[in-house]
Amino acid sequence: MKSLEMAQINYLDEIMKIDEEVIGNNSRREYIMKAIEEERCIVANDYNLIVGFLIYDTHFFDCSFISLIIVRHTERRKGYATSLIKCFINISPTKKIFSSTNKSNHGMQEVFKANGFIQSGFIENLDEGDPEIFYFKSK
Template identity: 75%
Template sequence: MHISKPNLIKLDEIVNIDIEVIGNDSRRQSIKKAIDEGRCIVVKDNNSIVGFLIYDTHFFECSFISLVIVKPTERRKRYATSLIEHFISIAPTKKIFSSTNQSNKRMQKVFKANGFKQSGFIENLDEGDPEIIYFRKV
């Protein structure tokens, strides 16, 4: 397992993982921008990208993990945890936030296992499925 910042040569490989998860390439431009700005990290196994994390610092000047995506065939192998642990070690701010839908029990477990605490809810993003905000201090 190896974690690094990708370059644009890896854009298609990263976007293809996102397509596997959400079924389309609607986030291609935001992924490209994150790579360009150095806000994307990837985890590789056997020289293939198996997951990625994207963050920014626009959430009240705190770090916010906006995406943690792992190939469906590679889940439950600690890749998401490895990405989060690495990000915690390089986070540009002392506070890290993230979120997931209330229906996403798998991601809630990942956040809890990595020391994140619930910090609130946002209603009305996805109808009938509130967003749970998570927080961790570095």
């Protein structure tokens, strides 16, 4: 059964497994733990298995910013990222919502487009040779 909910601190290890699978290390553990403690992390569950998560904040010019959307490799293209985004849009504390992804991440670009986000600019020099594309959606 698919469900979405705010992450609980006891989910941290399972969320970290997903993050480590994607980036190859546990360098974001403190960041993710803080997001959970501050109730800024939403998880997607499927039969009591966490399959993905979304982290957001409101420090981007006082607008909501989705900083991470990560879904297990084995669970991609099943609608989890879209479900997480739609859930967040419903609870977003601001009308303006931003996010970003690398120019090389075509899959995430398609997810943003499919969910009504529009390109809003880009920044060079964050990842060498792979500009960051920013996306925007109004609630």
